Amino acid sequence: MGRALIVLASLGGALILLVQILHTTGTIAAGFADWRPVLYAYLVWTVAFAVGQVMARGQRGLRALFLLPAVLFTVAVVIFPTLFGFYIASLDWNLSSFAGPHFNGLGNLIGLFNDSYYWNALGNMLFYTTAVLGEYAIAFGLALLLNAEIRGRKFFRVVFLLPLMLSPVAVSWMIGKSIMEYRFGPAATLARTLGWDNPAFFASPWIARFSIEAMDAWVSIPFIMIMLLAGLQAMPKEVLEAAKVDGAGGWQSFRHVTFPIMLPVSVTVLLIRMIFKLKLADIVINVTAGGPGGATDTVSSFIYRVYRDRSNVGYGTGLAMFYLLMIIVLLTVLLRLSRRWTQKVA
Amino acid sequence: MLIYGALLFWAFVCLFPIYWTVTTSFKSAIDVTQGHLVPWLDFQPDWKGWRSLGLSPDSIFETSTARAEFVSRFANSIITSVGASLLALVLGSLAAYGLSRFRYKFGWMRNDDILFFFMSQLILPPVVLALPFLVLYKALSLLDTRLGLILLYTLTALPIVIWIMRDQFNAIPVELDEAAFVDGLSVWGAFLRIVLPLAVPGMVAAFILSLVLCWNEYFFAALLTSTDAKTLPVMVASQTGSQGINWWSMAALSTAAIAPLVIVGILLERYIVSGLTTGAGK
Numbered sequence: 205m206g207r208a209l210i211v212l213a214s215l216g217g218a219l220i221l222l223v224q225i226l227h228t229t230g231t232i233a234a235g236f237a238d239w240r241p242v243l244y245a246y247l248v249w250t251v252a253f254a255v256g257q258v259m260a261r262g263q264r265g266l267r268a269l270f271l272l273p274a275v276l277f278t279v280a281v282v283i284f285p286t287l288f289g290f291y292i293a294s295l296d297w298n299l300s301s302f303a304g305p306h307f308n309g310l311g312n313l314i315g316l317f318n319d320s321y322y323w324n325a326l327g328n329m330l331f332y333t334t335a336v337l338g339e340y341a342i343a344f345g346l347a348l349l350l351n352a353e354i355r356g357r358k359f360f361r362v363v364f365l366l367p368l369m370l371s372p373v374a375v376s377w378m379i380g381k382s383i384m385e386y387r388f389g390p391a392a393t394l395a396r397t398l399g400w401d402n403p404a405f406f407a408s409p410w411i412a413r414f415s416i417e418a419m420d421a422w423v424s425i426p427f428i429m430i431m432l433l434a435g436l437q438a439m440p441k442e443v444l445e446a447a448k449v450d451g452a453g454g455w456q457s458f459r460h461v462t463f464p465i466m467l468p469v470s471v472t473v474l475l476i477r478m479i480f481k482l483k484l485a486d487i488v489i490n491v492t493a494g495g496p497g498g499a500t501d502t503v504s505s506f507i508y509r510v511y512r513d514r515s516n517v518g519y520g521t522g523l524a525m526f527y528l529l530m531i532i533v534l535l536t537v538l539l540r541l542s543r544r545w546t547q548k549v550a
Numbered sequence: 551m552l553i554y555g556a557l558l559f560w561a562f563v564c565l566f567p568i569y570w571t572v573t574t575s576f577k578s579a580i581d582v583t584q585g586h587l588v589p590w591l592d593f594q595p596d597w598k599g600w601r602s603l604g605l606s607p608d609s610i611f612e613t614s615t616a617r618a619e620f621v622s623r624f625a626n627s628i629i630t631s632v633g634a635s636l637l638a639l640v641l642g643s644l645a646a647y648g649l650s651r652f653r654y655k656f657g658w659m660r661n662d663d664i665l666f667f668f669m670s671q672l673i674l675p676p677v678v679l680a681l682p683f684l685v686l687y688k689a690l691s692l693l694d695t696r697l698g699l700i701l702l703y704t705l706t707a708l709p710i711v712i713w714i715m716r717d718q719f720n721a722i723p724v725e726l727d728e729a730a731f732v733d734g735l736s737v738w739g740a741f742l743r744i745v746l747p748l749a750v751p752g753m754v755a756a757f758i759l760s761l762v763l764c765w766n767e768y769f770f771a772a773l774l775t776s777t778d779a780k781t782l783p784v785m786v787a788s789q790t791g792s793q794g795i796n797w798w799s800m801a802a803l804s805t806a807a808i809a810p811l812v813i814v815g816i817l818l819e820r821y822i823v824s825g826l827t828t829g830a831g832k
Contacts, residue, residue, distance in 0.1 A: 349557055377804050
C-alpha cells in the first residue's frame, strides 16, 4: 500500500518532468510556461514519499520522518544545483551573446589555467587565510582580558560582540568608504597627524590588502574571541593554581598550561574561521571592487565580476567549481594534519 | 591598570565606527569636510540625513519615494530573514532530534555520516551555488522573489541550527522520552509535548543566530534580486558608489540597516553567545 503510493508518486513526478523536458526542447506542444510545476511536483512527491514511508514501515517510518524533510530539502537545494553546476561549468555560455549555451568540454578548465587574474585571486586568498592567525592572536588576547578579574565584564562582553552583528556591506561604507576616506575620514586625519603624508588606504596593493583584512578582522574577531572565552571558562581553575604554586610566572603558565589546554578549541575555531574566510566577498566587492589592479580580489569577488560585467555564466561556474574542489582538498589535508598534531601534543 | 587600558582601547575600536555612523547621519556638508566629531560641542546636529530618507520628524508625514523604497527593502529583509530562520528552525530541529535519539542507516551512511553531510554544507562558498541558482531560478520563475531568497537562506542557516539543536537535545535526558512512551505517547507526541518545550532556549539561540546570518547576507541577494525582492544590504551597496560626499544620507541608511541587529545584540547577547559556543570547551 505504502510502496504503491511511492511508486505512483514517482511515476507522476517523472511524467511531469518528461512532459516539461519535451516541451522545452520543442518536441511536443503540451507543457507549462515555466518549470515551476516541476517544483510543485517535487513537493507533492516528497509528501507522498513521507506518507508512504510511514505506511510501509510503521514505527521506523515515523522515526525517519524526523530526518526526511531536512534531507530532501538539502538534496533539492544543494546536491542537485551543485551537480547542475558541474554541467554548466562544461558549457560555453554567455548570457549576453545571441548564441545559446553549447558544449565546451574542458574549454573552461583550460581557460582557467591561463587566467592570471584567477590565480592572482587565489594568491590573495592565501594571504587572507593566513591572516586568520593574526585575528586569532588578537582574539586570544581579548579573551584572556575578559577572563581576568575585571569590573564591568558584562558591559565589555556586549561591546566586544557588537561588530559581529553588523552587516559587512554596512561596514564597507562605515569604515572603508567613510572612516578610511582619503580626504575627510577620521582614520586618514589621524594618520596625517601621525606623520603619514599620503594616507591612501586603497591605492597601493599591500596597504589595500591590509585595509580589507583589517575590516574583515574587525567583523569576525568577536566570533573567535567568544569561542576562546568559552574554552577558558571551562578550564579547571586548579591547574592554573598548581602552576602558580610551582612558581610559574604569567607568561610561563600561559605558554605551558593555558595554551596547550586550549589547543583543541583553538584548532576548531581556526578551522571554522578559515572556512568562512574562504567565502570573503562582500567587503571587497563594495569597497575596492578588487582593485587596485586585482590586488584585493578574492575568488568570490572575482567570479562575481565575471558574471556581473561579462555575463559569463559557464566560465564563472567553472571557476567556482574548481575553487570548491581546491577547498575540499585543502580542508581534508588540514583536518588530517590538525588531528595528528593535537594528538601528538595532548 | 594596564588591563583596563587595553579593555577601553578595544571598546573604543568596537564602538567608534558605530558612533561615527550615527553622528554623521546628523551632519551637514561642512561638518563632514571639517571632520567634526562631537555633536553640540563642535557641530549642531541636524536631521539632514534622515530627511533624505524621509524619516526625519518634519518629513515623516509627507509622501517620499526614498522612504517608500527604504520601507519596501526593510520589509523584504525582515520577511526573508524571519521566514528563512523559521523554516531552518523547523527542518533543523526535527533532524537534530532524530539524530540525537535514533539510529539511522541510509545505505552506508550512519548518524555521524548524516551529521557530517549536513555540516559539510558550511564549506560550500556562495559562488558555487549562485550561478546555477541564477539559471535554475530563471527557469522556475523564482528570480527576484522573496521565496527564492528564503529557500537559499534556509540552506545557509540549516547546518548551524542542526548543530545547536542536536547539542540541546543531547542535553535532555532520554528517560523523559521513555516516560512519555510509558504514558502512551507516540514518538511524535513525546517530541512535541515533552522534549520540545524543554529545548526552547536552544531554539531561541539558533533562531537569533540564523537571523543575524540572513539579515546580513549580501552575495545571493545581489545576484538574484533586481527590483521586487531587493534586501537592505543590496540597497546600501547600490548607494555607496553614487552618493559622492552625501555622507549624511549614507550614514542614515547604514544606521537604519544595522540598528535592528545592534539592539538584538545588546538585549539578547546571552543567547548569541550560547549559540556560538555550542560544542566548545567539551
